[in-house]
Amino acid sequence: MSASTVVPPATAAIPSAHTGKLFADRIGRIEVSATMAVTAEAAKLRAQGAKLVDFGAGEPHFATPRHIKDAAIAAIENNFSRYTVVSGIPEVRKAIVERHSCDFGSEYAVEEAVFTTGGKLALFNAIQVLVDHGDEVILPVPYWVSFKDIIQYAGGKPVFLHTEESENFRITAEAIEKAITPKTKAIILNSPSNPAGSVVAPSDLERIVHLAQSKKIFLLLDECYVYLQYKGAPVSGGSFLDAKEHVIVLGSLSKTYAMTGWRAGFALGPRSVVAAMSKLQSQSTSSTASLVQKASIAALTGPQDCVAEMRADYLKLRDRILAGLAGIPGITCTVPEGAFYVYPNVSAYIGKGGMQSATQLATKLLHEAHVVAVPGEAFGTGEHIRLSYAVSHDDVDEGIRRMQDFFRKLG
Ligand SMILES: Cc1ncc(COP(=O)(O)O)c(C=O)c1O
Numbered sequence: 001m002s003a004s005t006v007v008p009p010a011t012a013a014i015p016s017a018h019t020g021k022l023f024a025d026r027i028g029r030i031e032v033s034a035t036m037a038v039t040a041e042a043a044k045l046r047a048q049g050a051k052l053v054d055f056g057a058g059e060p061h062f063a064t065p066r067h068i069k070d071a072a073i074a075a076i077e078n079n080f081s082r083y084t085v086v087s088g089i090p091e092v093r094k095a096i097v098e099r100h101s102c103d104f105g106s107e108y109a110v111e112e113a114v115f116t117t118g119g120k121l122a123l124f125n126a127i128q129v130l131v132d133h134g135d136e137v138i139l140p141v142p143y144w145v146s147f148k149d150i151i152q153y154a155g156g157k158p159v160f161l162h163t164e165e166s167e168n169f170r171i172t173a174e175a176i177e178k179a180i181t182p183k184t185k186a187i188i189l190n191s192p193s194n195p196a197g198s199v200v201a202p203s204d205l206e207r208i209v210h211l212a213q214s215k216k217i218f219l220l221l222d223e224c225y226v227y228l229q230y231k232g233a234p235v236s237g238g239s240f241l242d243a244k245e246h247v248i249v250l251g252s253l254s255k256t257y258a259m260t261g262w263r264a265g266f267a268l269g270p271r272s273v274v275a276a277m278s279k280l281q282s283q284s285t286s287s288t289a290s291l292v293q294k295a296s297i298a299a300l301t302g303p304q305d306c307v308a309e310m311r312a313d314y315l316k317l318r319d320r321i322l323a324g325l326a327g328i329p330g331i332t333c334t335v336p337e338g339a340f341y342v343y344p345n346v347s348a349y350i351g352k353g354g355m356q357s358a359t360q361l362a363t364k365l366l367h368e369a370h371v372v373a374v375p376g377e378a379f380g381t382g383e384h385i386r387l388s389y390a391v392s393h394d395d396v397d398e399g400i401r402r403m404q405d406f407f408r409k410l411g
Pocket residue numbers: 058117118119120121144190193194222224251252253254260263264265
């Protein structure tokens with residue numbers, strides 16, 4: 001056996017000499033992302049030859065637009081392949097602030113922008129630099145899976161804010177104000193939201209931004225789906241210039257430009273916060289991939305019709321999947337105002353066919369109907385499943401047909 005093929009000894013059984021523990025406490029505070037767990041289970045079935053309809057993955061079914069790919073190819077050909085400044089080259093940060101200013105009327109300097117390896121890292125770094133042990137972060141339910149774990153990883157305490165399904169999971173300033181305590185450090189909002197596609201009304205957003213300002217806390221606004229809002233012009237938390245010091249905008253190119261695998265995200269916020277996030281980034285990932293920065297400049301400064309075209313298709317897909325779900329007795333569903341998910345309430349079927357939870361229902365749906373869905377427990381509610389309709393129209397029809405059969409048999 002050559003030296004390179006010698007299997008290293010397993011370290012998993014070796015605890016630290018002075019604590020008796022193998023792992024640091026912080027890794028025990030988080031779980032594997034539920035959406036990734038579903039993807040892994042589905043991959044196993046697929047490997048066995050199953051033809052799945054995949055409503056699990058939260059990513060566009062479109063290819064990255066040609067002009068964006070061309071910019072990356074040119075970057076490679078031009079040997080733009082070295083380390084860059086940690087927070088992103090000035091041109092990419094300029095493209096971010098100008099795009100945001102043009103679309104939302106915000107006013108950020110290049111130094112108030114940091115380019116990150118995906119929007120998730122922008123969120124992770126923002127929480128890491130702001131949230132200390134014991135700090136509270138207000139999080140409306142249903143929430144995107146990673147918010148809770150990222151807060152907990154930092155040692156913070158998520159304070160869950162109940163919303164009413166009958167009001168389309170609306171988030172109001174009154175509800176947030178009631179949840180604020182002396183320990184509150186931040187509020188996280190995501191509009192349009194993953195998983196329910198709810199949008200924070202502009203008047204609510206304005207009041208929440210000013211609430212954050214008056215209470216001297218931060219509003220972290222995840223704008224990952226801001227360009228996928230179906231009705232009315234989207235409003236950004238960064239548009240309220242008088243309260244800018246209390247708002248951190250977390251952005252992503254993943255969904256807007258069908259670039260999930262490129263890992264391109266950003267944060268806009270107070271100079272000091274952005275500097276702290278860049279400092280953290282300098283000791284972890286360093287800059288994002290150089291060619292991704294070039295591709296992102298093309299995305300942000302190039303023609304935006306691709307965004308409108310994709311949004312128009314998502315809207316048709318939304319209506320198609322909602323119409324299909326409406327044909328399943330007992331299932332109700334709020335009408336998403338953005339993003340590309342529906343969040344049907346399946347509580348009428350929990351307790352039937354041996355299923356005691358949404359997780360068990362999603363598992364049975366996967367194994368028996370070959371439809372991939374993410375159970376509501378991942379988003380803080382036990383009565384729903386999340387279906388991503390960023391799939392082909394044929395897949396929507398086939399998935400609905402399979403679900404209609406599946407639920408009919410459960411009766
Ligand atoms: C609400 C929300 N925020 C942020 C992200 C992160 O996106 P990315 O890291 O691909 O930019 C996602 C991805 O699914 C999301 O749903």
